[in-house]
């Protein structure tokens with residue numbers, strides 16, 4: 001189900017909308033105050049997707065907002081996807097680096 005979560009910028013209500021692929025330009029209206037200024041949130045449903053699913057859904061040409069990076073599992077995925085598109089084999093070394101970036105260990109190394 002193409003479910004998306006939105007936050008109304010006027011009243012901060014959070015709600016879920018079904019947006020079908022051909023309804024990309026659909027105007028999302030807040031159910032509480034009927035405001036049209038809404039922000040898309042990272043869907044809680046996406047937390048249950050496999051990494052492969054998440055990879056396939058990344059559009060490397062689309063701008064990503066801050067909320068994308070609030071989920072640290074997204075860190076590295078974008079780069080991975082981009083590399084796939086470019087046909088670059090990042091190998092296992094890349095996974096290591098991503099893992100370090102996710103856990104913050106990458107910063108430890110720079111401190112030495």
Ligand SMILES: [Zn+2]
Pocket residue numbers: 008009010011012013030031032033034035
């Ligand atoms: Zn509202």
